[in-house]
Amino acid sequence: MIYILQEAAKGFFKNKSMNFITVGIITISIFIFGLFIAGTANMLNAIKLAEDRIEMIVYLNDSMKETDIQALNEQISTILGVQQTEFVSKQQALDDFKREMSENSPLLSAFESNPLPASIKVTVSMAYKTPEYLKEISDKIKLFGGVEDIDYGSEWIDDLDRIIKILFFIDIILGIIITLSSVFVVFNTIRLTVYARREQIDIMDLVGATETYIELPYIIEGVVHGLFGSLISTAILYSLFSFIASKVPNVIFLNSSLVFFLVLFGMILGFTGSFMSVKQCMNEIREVKRLEPVGKRKTLQRSVKGK
Amino acid sequence: MINFKGVYKYYKKDWVALNNVNLQIEKGQFNYLIGRSGAGKSTLMKMIYMELFPTEGEVEVAGFSTKTIKQSEIPLLRRKIGVIFQDFKLLKDRNVYDNVAFALQVTGERYSNIRKKTLEALAAVKMSHKRNSFPYQLSGGEQQKVAIARAIIKEPFILLADEPTGNVDPEGTRDILELLFEINTRGTAILMATHDYSLIKKSMGVIGLRDGRTVNPDDIFKMEFGGQQ
Numbered sequence: 003m004i005y006i007l008q009e010a011a012k013g014f015f016k017n018k019s020m021n022f023i024t025v026g027i028i029t030i031s032i033f034i035f036g037l038f039i040a041g042t043a044n045m046l047n048a049i050k051l052a053e054d055r056i057e058m059i060v061y062l063n064d065s066m067k068e069t070d071i072q073a074l075n076e077q078i079s080t081i082l083g084v085q086q087t088e089f090v091s092k093q094q095a096l097d098d099f100k101r102e103m104s105e106n107s108p109l110l111s112a113f114e115s116n117p118l119p120a121s122i123k124v125t126v127s128m129a130y131k132t133p134e135y136l137k138e139i140s141d142k143i144k145l146f147g148g149v150e151d152i153d154y155g156s157e158w159i160d161d162l163d164r165i166i167k168i169l170f171f172i173d174i175i176l177g178i179i180i181t182l183s184s185v186f187v188v189f190n191t192i193r194l195t196v197y198a199r200r201e202q203i204d205i206m207d208l209v210g211a212t213e214t215y216i217e218l219p220y221i222i223e224g225v226v227h228g229l230f231g232s233l234i235s236t237a238i239l240y241s242l243f244s245f246i247a248s249k250v251p252n253v254i255f256l257n258s259s260l261v262f263f264l265v266l267f268g269m270i271l272g273f274t275g276s277f278m279s280v281k282q283c284m285n286e287i288r289e290v291k292r293l294e295p296v297g298k299r300k301t302l303q304r305s306v307k308g309k
Numbered sequence: 310m311i312n313f314k315g316v317y318k319y320y321k322k323d324w325v326a327l328n329n330v331n332l333q334i335e336k337g338q339f340n341y342l343i344g345r346s347g348a349g350k351s352t353l354m355k356m357i358y359m360e361l362f363p364t365e366g367e368v369e370v371a372g373f374s375t376k377t378i379k380q381s382e383i384p385l386l387r388r389k390i391g392v393i394f395q396d397f398k399l400l401k402d403r404n405v406y407d408n409v410a411f412a413l414q415v416t417g418e419r420y421s422n423i424r425k426k427t428l429e430a431l432a433a434v435k436m437s438h439k440r441n442s443f444p445y446q447l448s449g450g451e452q453q454k455v456a457i458a459r460a461i462i463k464e465p466f467i468l469l470a471d472e473p474t475g476n477v478d479p480e481g482t483r484d485i486l487e488l489l490f491e492i493n494t495r496g497t498a499i500l501m502a503t504h505d506y507s508l509i510k511k512s513m514g515v516i517g518l519r520d521g522r523t524v525n526p527d528d529i530f531k532m533e534f535g536g537q538q
Contacts, residue, residue, distance in 0.1 A: 209411070209416065210386075288360075
């Protein structure tokens, strides 16, 4: 085990330029992947903010009595998907309106009496904020007496739903492309570092080292490459998002579990890349030895020497 | 100890590297393996450390058979066999000591034994004084001695030498041969492939190979030198 750790450390500190390139490429790959994850997290945050604003207002008939309103309020509360209800009286609606429009609005002075209807503000549970459920809840409420009108912004909810579906589709495709290209680039970069030491692998195989002994130093090195690459890219991403957040409101950076996932992803990339590379390198060395017509090779060497 | 039973090896359909080879090598023997380039010498040697497997037939080495050995058992077999090559196969970025110790480090030898055994192996090939040198600072003969030290450090029952003097000057060649004889007197069998027949000592065994077949070595000498040995 001491040898394996020594070799991994030697490999990491000896080939400085190669390690620099490997860590650099892993950093770039994970930075792009992290950018995608952070972008997705911000997209989800934006969707949540938009969905939080979805609320249903049930406008009531002016002729409704207080007891009827209370009964209606209770009936609405029992509908599946309704989280909370809040009665807003005509006076309260007027006060809210005044607050929003400013006291001395000429629009208000045009009316002699309060033109605003009383209403029940219905908060729908997050899971039911889909166009279908909202319509279903709205249809159920319409069946109750005393309901004048219901408003939940059905048109823009349909648009929002369509946009969310398209964004999710693009996000998944992008995610697959970025993940595959990261794996491909990292695998090929690590392969170069492993192939640069194929002579050593060949000798290890010759003197009777087990596959574990041959592979482990490279795998540990790959995991360390992945760890460094992901830590550097996470730090860059954090600085970038802190800067953007200072300029643009509602921008979030990855939460701690996503940062952990990003670092883990880097280490998995390093592990898989080095594991596959060293296996492939060993197989190729063995294949070359098995298939190469030895005599032909020597004849060629001799003829070159003879010249 | 080593037993070839009706061994055939085809690289391609029309390329027969070994053609019905039957031979035995016993403990402590010194054998030369002679034949022209392409006669099948390297192929035969690779079958001993199971780098190659017969297309037909069977090779038995120290209780392992090419028919039954598992991939995980091959390292165990190779720890019992020393191999040296014409191109030395030394690690250029490690000094002499590290190159020799490498064979023990990668096979899980106890750390405390590695230094002692490495220095012993270097002393055996008379290279202790160059233990801190790097391969590029050594002559061909010296590099081959380091390769021999690495090969014998695990105390193998046989040392396979594939054209060991191919890249070595005449003086170095003499040293290498003396070293191989010395190792052999300590009980290690030697199988040395060569196409330089001037190196052959008459008292030792000779295995002749021509076009993948084992032949009487005299036939090879006759062909090459018109019967003069």
